[in-house]
Amino acid sequence: MSNDRPRSSSVVALLADIPSTGHLGDARAQRFTLDGDDLAAQSSDFLDFTGRQLTQGRKIVALYPKWHSSRAERAIRFARGSFQSDHIAAVPVDLAPLTLSLLADQLAYLAPYLPSGLVTALADELPNHMLAGGWLKSVSNLSTIPISVKQHMGSYAPNTTFLAFCAPAKRVGRVKRNNPSPNIPARPVEPIQMLIARPEGQDITAFNERFTPALRPVSAGALPEQPLGAKYWGARKYIEFVAFSAHPEALTHAVRALRPTACTWCREPVIGVHCKFCGAANQPPVGKPPTRNADVPPPPTKTTGEHVRPTWIAQDRRAESAPPAQEPPWPDGGHARPTGAFDPPPHHPAPDDGSRTQG
Template identity: 55%
Template sequence: MALYPKWRADHPERAIQFARGALRTDHVAGIAVDLSPLAFSLLADQLAYLAPYLPAGLVAALADELPRHVLAGAWLKGVSNLSTLPISVGQHIASYSPKSAFLAFCAPTRHVARVRGGRPTPAPPFHPVDPVQMLVSAAGDPEAAAFDSRFLPLVRAVSTRPLPPQPLGARYWGSSRYVEFVAFSAHQEALSHPVRSIRPTTCAWCREPVAAPRCPFCGAANRPPVGRPPSYARAGELPAPAAPLPERARVEPAAPPAADPSTGPNA
């Protein structure tokens, strides 16, 4: 399974098609991921950890499910060159203010909010399950002190790990000055909950368990089950099985009446 950024897909897609043709196999799946570079790296590590324990089709489905359980984005000085996330005309114009600042989120939702001086910092759209750990990568001179004082208290992370700038970070954020972050849950069941939330079906062609309408390996169209399965934190929370229906008393057929020996066939 090959992960590649959806916002820079031309070269990876050609390489994946070449590998499938050279190896003459449909067991090489290309998975487009619409995440920032730091969140992309975390997702790749999580999938690599789960890969030995799950079928390949479920690992491919988790590439869409896991980003819904993290908070990823960046603290930016301007968004005038940001093309990977939707912005408004007002935000574009405000980028030219010398004291402008923005919070741009790419997971679990794509959202950009302006940070105004003297006003409360916009609340993040999602908070991972406690305890929360955070990875932070700063590039250029993005006023990291303002990020530390205004945004980190909202996340309430138990630990923050600084990392070097990620490859393609400036291209994704449209700026060489940013603080990229990704917050995720360090709970012992943080990875098992997303697995239980997937409702797979068996691919009609390659027999891989898949959750998407089209198999990421062979490309066959499938009809995924409707709805999502319930998630339970512990086995004790599983609902009790339904009581069996009471068995009906079996009614024996009535025996035919005995023939009268005094009457013969010529009587």
């Protein structure tokens, strides 16, 4: 009879004005725009949703953009205090709106099959398997991704194009010689799908002619501009994109990349130091996770001397464990070889050239 707790179930909520991409069909995170004049009005819909889910025994994974967080953080604190429950996890995500929308729906798709703790951990892992960013003419007002003074000044030069990435790493690069390939930090596993969002009327010709061929996606879907896109990119003219793997096991690979431990307090699987639900401190595992289905290397062969330990360096274990014996002096004042010592390797003394001092 097992004493393990049953696997917890969760639902995913996105607390921001970030519409769904519709890429995963009916698998969508519950959206809350948090509109209203005060905290009660902003949080009322989220509180009703939270109360229903807690009554049914589900935990809530509440995502929100880290760069647009004030209302979301207040609503989550209000809900945790109102229901006196730590089954509501606050998960800030530092991604662009289009990427965050796709991430929220991916988590909603996986939530019925995974423990709640793993769902929260995947919010940090899944962006490592994407390529997401923006195609910009200026980065002078970009505050969500670090830029250099040179890049800031280069924004005022004519005919300048920048590629700014928010996943898998934050970086900004200037597209030189109309070739964006050197700017791309990584590629998702093929086949690659891509989603693109842009303001109405924004020219996409250069993007399709230069950047899209560099990724070679099997499909590219066009979407309306995200309401918070201009705030994230600090510009009115931009093209936002997210590329991800369309391989059938792409999401499974992301889950297998995790190395969770059980929270010391609530026993949820956690990645990192603090549990997203109860806030307890944990000790993350040391080292890298083992490679799945890795081939075990064969034992070294002994056909050559390369893999054979020389016999003269194998000391007698009894000699190692025994206390050092008092050695009788030799007539010339030296010491005798201790009993049981190993035989040293052959040594040929250098010819006497008369330079050594005679005893």
